[in-house]
Amino acid sequence: MNIRSTILLSLLTSSAEAHFRVPFPGERNATNWDTQTISPCGGDNAVVFPRYEWNPKGSPVEINYHHMYGVGAIYFCGSGNCTTGADFNELIYEPVDQTKGNFCIPAVQLPEKYNKINSTGVIQIIYGAPGKEDGEYDFMYNCIDVVVSNDGPTFDGQCSNSTEFAEADTVEIRCRSQS
Numbered sequence: 001m002n003i004r005s006t007i008l009l010s011l012l013t014s015s016a017e018a019h020f021r022v023p024f025p026g027e028r029n030a031t032n033w034d035t036q037t038i039s040p041c042g043g044d045n046a047v048v049f050p051r052y053e054w055n056p057k058g059s060p061v062e063i064n065y066h067h068m069y070g071v072g073a074i075y076f077c078g079s080g081n082c083t084t085g086a087d088f089n090e091l092i093y094e095p096v097d098q099t100k101g102n103f104c105i106p107a108v109q110l111p112e113k114y115n116k117i118n119s120t121g122v123i124q125i126i127y128g129a130p131g132k133e134d135g136e137y138d139f140m141y142n143c144i145d146v147v148v149s150n151d152g153p154t155f156d157g158q159c160s161n162s163t164e165f166a167e168a169d170t171v172e173i174r175c176r177s178q179s
Ligand SMILES: *[C@@H]1O[C@H](CO)[C@@H](O)[C@H](O)[C@H]1NC(C)=O
Pocket: 029, 030, 031, 032, 033, 034, 035, 036, 043, 044
């Protein structure tokens, strides 16, 4: 079972407590609290214009994560209409353990074949957090609509990592393959 089938299962176990935001550069819908557990894109399935300009060298992403712990990963959809979870088939940031607070990735780079000036696509950030039952996970989704441009930002201190819960124990969650 891969993450996509896990995501479908998670629809049945969605939790209203599931939250994260993308303060930089921003996201499709910063108020999708009630639908953030719906794949893909936290329930918002249409491109929001204008798209965020994405530097071919990679642009920064700031995630503000509200759970005590979880695992986050970033996917990309570069072709098709990006309306199903399966469309987001390019992993662009490997799953990483995360505690509550700010997580700042200085340069998220798009896959080479889509990293061409004026190419458009959708970045999807997915978090898995422990659910109410042991071995259960709640998944959360937010998307960023992008267009590749030399005017896209590169890292210049737009965000920083928080140390708020740095000493908290992290749990290992097999976000990618729960086989
Ligand atoms: C954002 O998502 C919420 C549902 O959680 C919805 O009510 C609202 O209309 C959405 N906003 C936009 C701008 O799409």
